Amino acid sequence: MNPTDLPAYMAHVGAAARAAATRMAAAPTAAKNRALLALARRLREAGPALAAANEADLAAARGAGLAEAMVDRLKLTPKVVETVAEGCEQIAAMADPVGEISGVKRRPSGISVGQMRVPLGVFGMIYESRPNVTIEAASLAIKSGNACILRGGSEALQSNLALWRLVQAALVEADLPADAVQLIETADRAAVGHLITMPESVDVIIPRGGKGLIERISREARVPVIKHLDGNCHVYVDEQVDLGLAVRVTDNAKTQKVSPCNAAESLLVHAAQAAAFLPAIGDVFAAKGVEMRGCPRAVALLAPRPKVLPATEADWSTEYLDHVISIKVVDSLDEAIAHVNRYGSHHTDAILTTHHPNAMRFLREVDSSSVMVNASTRFADGFEYGLGAEIGISTDKFHARGPVGLEGLTSLKWIVLGQGEVRQ
Numbered sequence: 001m002n003p004t005d006l007p008a009y010m011a012h013v014g015a016a017a018r019a020a021a022t023r024m025a026a027a028p029t030a031a032k033n034r035a036l037l038a039l040a041r042r043l044r045e046a047g048p049a050l051a052a053a054n055e056a057d058l059a060a061a062r063g064a065g066l067a068e069a070m071v072d073r074l075k076l077t078p079k080v081v082e083t084v085a086e087g088c089e090q091i092a093a094m095a096d097p098v099g100e101i102s103g104v105k106r107r108p109s110g111i112s113v114g115q116m117r118v119p120l121g122v123f124g125m126i127y128e129s130r131p132n133v134t135i136e137a138a139s140l141a142i143k144s145g146n147a148c149i150l151r152g153g154s155e156a157l158q159s160n161l162a163l164w165r166l167v168q169a170a171l172v173e174a175d176l177p178a179d180a181v182q183l184i185e186t187a188d189r190a191a192v193g194h195l196i197t198m199p200e201s202v203d204v205i206i207p208r209g210g211k212g213l214i215e216r217i218s219r220e221a222r223v224p225v226i227k228h229l230d231g232n233c234h235v236y237v238d239e240q241v242d243l244g245l246a247v248r249v250t251d252n253a254k255t256q257k258v259s260p261c262n263a264a265e266s267l268l269v270h271a272a273q274a275a276a277f278l279p280a281i282g283d284v285f286a287a288k289g290v291e292m293r294g295c296p297r298a299v300a301l302l303a304p305r306p307k308v309l310p311a312t313e314a315d316w317s318t319e320y321l322d323h324v325i326s327i328k329v330v331d332s333l334d335e336a337i338a339h340v341n342r343y344g345s346h347h348t349d350a351i352l353t354t355h356h357p358n359a360m361r362f363l364r365e366v367d368s369s370s371v372m373v374n375a376s377t378r379f380a381d382g383f384e385y386g387l388g389a390e391i392g393i394s395t396d397k398f399h400a401r402g403p404v405g406l407e408g409l410t411s412l413k414w415i416v417l418g419q420g421e422v423r424q
Contacts, residue, residue, distance in 0.1 A: 018200075
């Protein structure tokens with residue numbers, strides 16, 4: 001199909017994905033694993049071709065005046081290629097969730113009732129910049145028995161096309177349908193509008209990008225969306241705490257990498273620990289160039305360090321994705337939990353404490369997709385959770401919540417096993 005005739009092209013892509021999904025749902029685990037291992041091999045063999053395609057994207061991006069940080073996200077270095085190849089091998093080694101039966105119980109009527117894990121069907125994924133996401137999404141789709149339609153950013157089109165051709169070749173090698181993974185071959189932004197309004201072909205949309213993109217898709221989609229809008233993640237330092245641990249974990253949560261959605265953006269400190277903890281973490285942040293925006297009590301304890309400013313109301317709910325953090329002194333665990341639930345984004349929040357009852361209250365009462373005790377928020381990641389890889393983070397409350405891996409790309413259906421029983 002010619003992608004310039006966009007309505008016809010998208011209808012063709014959707015129909016092909018739906019047909020492929022039927023075959024993928026019935027595909028044996030061995031065939032899916034063969035495809036993944038073939039993809040890993042092909043990625044390693046295609047180094048020069050991938051480098052050439054990626055260089056075309058990089059040159060176009062620089063010519064268009066993209067910021068160097070954005071250009072850096074486009075790079076498909078040998079290390080990145082090796083990482084995604086290893087990811088394919090890791091997913092191949094994981095247990096196949098499809099067909100797993102659980103919770104079977106015998107009913108008084110004689111029937112046995114349980115649940116079976118099945119693929120979602122077809123998911124559409126819309127993402128920006130990083131071409132490695134093409135392989136991450138494709139590999140998870142293959143192992144979970146789904147078909148997928150991928151729409152990467154126009155700035156990475158040549159890289160994505162080169163990667164996608166490797167995926168299709170690996171599928172064919174394993175005797176699986178090439179159309180199980182499709183890439184939208186046009187940079188026309190209108191393709192996104194078609195993709196998110198095709199309920200006859202697409203079962204779920206997964207956006208992975210900036211807040212503006214995700215808000216638009218959530219507003220306009222006619223199919224369910226698995227998403228998170230932002231990651232205003234909190235670290236709360238409790239009244240009873242190991243100060244050394246608190247400094248180390250807070251530092252890591254904020255500065256290990258400031259741009260991911262699981263980096264800490266807000267710090268809450270119990271008043272009983274503020275005088276001891278804030279100067280210590282303030283020295284760390286100052287040395288690393290982190291701007292601290294605090295409540296009056298926090299500012300008083302952090303001054304005269306550089307980059308200490310009064311916080312505004314907007315700061316409490318801001319995802320900075322930069323060397324900036326908001327800091328508030330609170331008088332109780334109740335106040336900390338209320339603050340997190342009011343201003344947070346339901347992504348990831350952590351309590352640092354030596355008091356077990358407070359830790360358990362924080363786990364139960366903080367309404368987020370990941371809640372942690374004495375650990376960095378940077379662990380909110382599919383690989384770190386043992387999912388092998390993730391296709392994104394969900395802060396919704398239905399189906400998938402938190403990092404979305406293989407199981408998040410499946411659903412459960414009820415199964416009933418009988419021996420001729422009839423309802424009385």
